[in-house]
Amino acid sequence: MSSEKEAHWLNNYGYINEDEFTHQTSTMEKNEDSRLSSSKENGNKMTYYVTDVPPWYLCILLGTQHYLTALGGTVAIPILLSRELCLQHDHITQSKLISTIFFVSGICTLLQVLFGVRLPILQGGTFAFLTPTIAMLSLPQYKCPEWTYNKTLVNASDPIFIEVWQTRIREIQGAVMVAACFQIVVGFSGLIGILMRYIGPLTIAPTISLIGLALFDSVGNDAGIHWGISGMTASFIIIFSQYLRNVPVPLPAFNRIKKCHIYWINIFQIFPVLLGIAVSWIISVLLTYFNVFPDDPDAYGYHARTDIKSDVITHADWFRIPYPGQWGLPTVSLAGTFGILAGVISSMIESVGDYHACARLCGAPPPPKEAINRGIGIEGIGCLFAGAWGTGNGTTSYSENVGALGITKFVDMNSSRNIFIFGFSIFSGMVIPNWMNKYPHAIQTGVLPLDQVIHVLLTTSMFVGGFFGFFLDNTLPGTEKERGLIAWKENNLEDDDKGANQSGCYNLPFGIGTKCCAGAWRSYIPFCPQPKSPEKRVQVKTQEILNETLF
DSSP states (O other), rough: OOHHHHHHHHHHHSSHHHHHHHHHHHHHHHHHHEOOOEEEEHHHSSSOOOOOOOHHHHHHHHHHHHHHHHHHHHHHHHHHTTTTTTTOOOOOHHHHHHHHHHHHHHHHHHHHHSSSOOOOOOOOOOOOHHHHHHHHTTGGGGGOOOGGGGGGGGGTTOOOHHHHHHHHHHHHHHHHHHHHHHHHHHHHEEEEEEHHOOOHHHHHHHHHHHHHHHHHHHHHHHHOOHHHHHHHHHHHHHHHIITTTTTTEEEEEEEEETTTEEEEEOHHHHHHHHHHHHHHHHHHHHHHTTOOSSTTTSSGGGOSSSEEEEEEEEOOHOOOOOTTTTOOOOOOOHHHHHHHHHHHHHHHHHHHHHHHHHHHHOOOOOOOOOHHHHHHHHHHHHHHHHHHHHHHSSSEEEEETHHHHHGGGOOTOHHHHHHHHHHHHHHHHHHHHHHHHTTTTTTTOHHHHHHHHHHHHTHHHHHHHHHHHHHHHHOOOOHHHTTTTTHHHHHTTTTTTTTTTGGGSOOOTTTHHHHHSSSSSGGTTTSSSOOOOOOHHHHHHHOOOHHHHHO
């Protein structure tokens, strides 16, 4: 090859061997054909890839869809927390908590998609924080006064009542903010990668599973208000999400090419929860209007009425901007901080799985280590904001189950060892917290702060299940393949060796990556885009050529 041609190949493709470039291109074409074939077989077709920009009007509609999809889960967190905050009869303050968590979630989502992992992944409230928060508020000093359970005795504007609930939420704020600092350090220092070397699927699966399982008591109490409406709502969600998910619905549409036309969309697959709740609510409105539900507050079924909280619409602020410290100066306790730390660790583990799942769903290459580090660090900043604003919760990648669904298939569940670890962890994570709640004074060391820490940790099912999963998985004999570590590392720790830098979607925006992360020193910064080797530069260039050719 002539020196001029070598220079041409080096400048344009980052590689000087034409034969090697041809080989790389041929290999990548085969991989791309395989990916496209697999996509067609599964019936999946990408309308927009992660680096594409849809029309502005479509962005608004898709953004609204994300908002509506997250609506149910985000609203549920302040509602479930209100009982522990003594706010079950103060609907106006509940609406303020809801508006605050939505406001902070929006800010955190912008930070994540701009400076974090840079994937289209929503940030919102998490049940991982709800469980330790309820455990913390179960301590004797935070038990709600008896008079707060009587609606006739609660005056929302009474300074005594305001101090009762604000004392509790300020304690949550302080614990979340301290725990958030830990998450920021773990993310931006790259420690998350070190932690993931010792945390395998058998630690993650019970930890994430217990996020939802631990709330069975609260869910049962709320569903028990009217089992008929609760069962109907669950049935609608199951029908929409499972039986009708592949049934398209015709909707009118318009564009410049097709003009007015019919657009078929799998609406039941996109909005199963929203549709289930909406249908049940409409039915409840009709049953309320015709007085099928009783109007006696003490009668069973009264709380299924849709008019008992109508005063919120007329009295709550329609436009309100939350601000840091709106409930007062946050306070910090050792017990609360340790409890929330268990939630932070759980949400970090879950988020790593969410990043990889989101990348696969939107056609992006697997996220490199530096993008994961930035994502976890930004989530820590989001939790710091959530604590400062006083949402009563933290924020994390809004996908409660996507990580758990893809975790257990790395694990050999034909192994009696793995079945024992998983089963024992889940069993312990439910039995021990339940026992501690029944006998809160069973463990007494004589040191009150230590007793409180132990109580919060042992009543946090995620911590108990995750601890036993981690301990047993790292101490019981078992091969790496049996433990699922080989598949886990290949999918989550070594993705950058398999082409994670094939796209610029993980680069920082506005030229920050080239301006602030330039030079050889950036290889020592865990959250900076890492320099590519000549082999990876040619992979990037050939992938761009293939994308232009194929799409």
